[in-house]
């Protein structure tokens with residue numbers, strides 16, 4: 001019963017999410033992360049399934065945005081952007097492959 005209830009709840013949540021998405025303006029589904037002084041800002045972002053996240057490198061130093069097995073940007077020079085649309089719920093930990101101490105998290109619900 002617990003599993004059934006959870007599944008029913010999931011369907012209801014999916015319906016609630018999908019309905020507004022079809023009528024929402026595109027920018028309602030977009031979020032931004034900036035790279036500033038070797039930091040992803042904000043370091044953690046909570047978004048809904050279907051959201052597109054755009055990373056912009058505001059440093060004078062190249063960076064990348066990499067989530068193992070999920071997405072990988074090319075090397076981003078100053079003001080370069082990388083976008084990824086999250087179609088599956090979950091926690092996406094990511095980092096800069098050039099400076100692995102730079103980490104961030106996208107939580108998709």
Ligand SMILES: [Cu+2]
Pocket residue numbers: 062063064096097098099102
């Ligand atoms: Cu970097």
